[in-house]
Amino acid sequence: MTHPSTPSQPERRTFFHWLTYAVGAASAAILGVPLVGFLFGALRKKEEQWVTLGKVSDYPQGQTRMVTFDNPLRQPWDGMTAHTGVFVCYLGKKGDKDDFRVLAVNCAHLGCPVSWFPRSGLFMCPCHGGVYYENGDHASGPPPRGMFPCVWRVNKEGKLEVQAPHYPSLQDTLQKPAKV
């Protein structure tokens, strides 16, 4: 670090060397920190949102059917990619409250969309043959658990609302808003 032609370095030169390193480090930091922050921006929590799925009276009791809607967790430029489906079945009244079963279409194995077959009362997954019963319980095949139930509620106007589903995975089910 000492200049080759002088036997010892004046303190001022050492000070300015260290100042240069400090400025360099500062510039790297103020460039780097926001960049890294941006790259990890996908990990920012999104607040929970609710989607209205129609009046309770629209759903005949005991009939499972797929309902589609535009997921509000979308970006404005998502187009048809934001179309999301859930399986809804009105279970009748539980006490004096309406009871529903709302299941995500994603198979609990690896996420492929399951198809509902009303005649046999089974959900079947095309990817690896996972099968579920009408209540979402695992019937056969590789899925490690039953289908993912969604959080729902009936609002004051008597309409079914479902919490906008994020992509479900085994450690991040739909019972709460996205973990991340």
Added chain:
Amino acid sequence: MKRILAWFDARLSIRESLLPMLTHPIPRGAAGPMGWWYVFGSASLTLFVVQILTGIALSLVFVPSAAEAYDSLIYMNFDQPLGWFLRALHYYAGSGMVVMVLVHMTQVFLHGAYKYPRELTWVMGVFLLLCTMSMFFTGQVLRWDPDAYWGIAVGASMSGRVPILGPYVVHLLLGGPVIGGDTLSRFYALHVFLIPGALMFFLAVHLWLVLKRGVSEPPVPGQVVDPNTYDAHYEKELQTGVPFLGEPLLRDALVSALAVIAVVVLAAVIGPKGPSGPPDPTLSGANPRPEWPFLWLFALLSLSPPAAETFIMLVFPVVLIVVLFLVPFVSRRGERAPSRRPVAVLSVLVLFTTLGVLTYEGVSAPWSPKMTAWSGDPVPKYLLEKKRLPEKSPEKKHWPRILQGAAVLQVKQCRNCHALEGLGGQRGPDLTGIGGRMTRDQLIDQISNGTPGGGNMPAFGKQMTPAEMDVLVDFLTTLRESDQPPAEPPTQVAGTAAP
């Protein structure tokens, strides 16, 4: 003209830097017949250049927006002049590049060219393989059709299984809480900027190493690599070497040109791949499949027992990659000729056989139910004909029940997993001869309870009425050879030994 070139060269100093590189000597043996084995690296590079050129062309039209990607691809397929050809070429040159990279890697492995002092060249090569496969995977996502969309879903679900960090990895992969525009943009940046950048870096180091450490001489049985003596031996080889700028370069050029012609012809004849449909996740009938280089992994995971799945998903690929990296360190020295390396040759044979079988399974995917079989695959007519069974058969008195049973078999989606005469799903056994194999009670038991513990077959006990079960089993017991009696349990006559 010569004066103009001389003017440039006086400033660029190309003659004094580049010419020695081009005319560097390579071992004489590599210029002989054995030299034809050496062309695959440059063929891979040529196809990579084709990918860059076609990729740039595509990027002038493709819109990486979730709402518009599909439209821009349809425009390229049908409206853009030669758009279909560019799309097709980008796909087939990409496939060709994967093939060339695998052939190149296998050749290097079998000729022991990764041994001292070229271990680092191999390591760079493994990075290049990973980059190539990543390009293929991210490229499929850009097609943004149902295969791509659900392929990403599967990738996200696999990442979600990483302990503790799972949800974070998922959201980083997807660019948010759902699959959408953020996901496509992310994969676009990866496919166009990040991975090509990494690839070109590794390529630069790889080529630098090939230049500096030299092209290996063809292996000779008995000539072992000894790190203490190899350098001197190679120096001697080079003294009788031939310049690269000449026959060897021409060979590389010939095979590269043939590779280009091959992929161009494939592209022109077969046409572009997909998109297989609009990226609407609510469209029914989705049957996603990964691209061909990944079918072996798809099959491996589908055929694994569920308990081993997470391990195979997350740990096995890492182990495989680490093994690839360690090859030149485990076998740094010794014989190079394949005739003296039975373990190496056997490993390659076993590996490619396994990959081939798994890829074949991945294509037919027998574990997937055939979702349209219940309505699209009728019961073979001859199975419904009363005259098929002999005169005295008891079923003939109640034939309408048999027909009703056949209807139940279809309506309850049994055909989605079970074939009749080979027509239908492959997940469960073909039921054509089931009446001769299982008794009535066994059939009722199997259908009602399925595979206990949630194995391969669901329990249909509550999925049909007792009357439906009755006629269904009636039908199934008629599914046997005409001269075969229905299956009966073995009987034990009192006083005789059990059979």
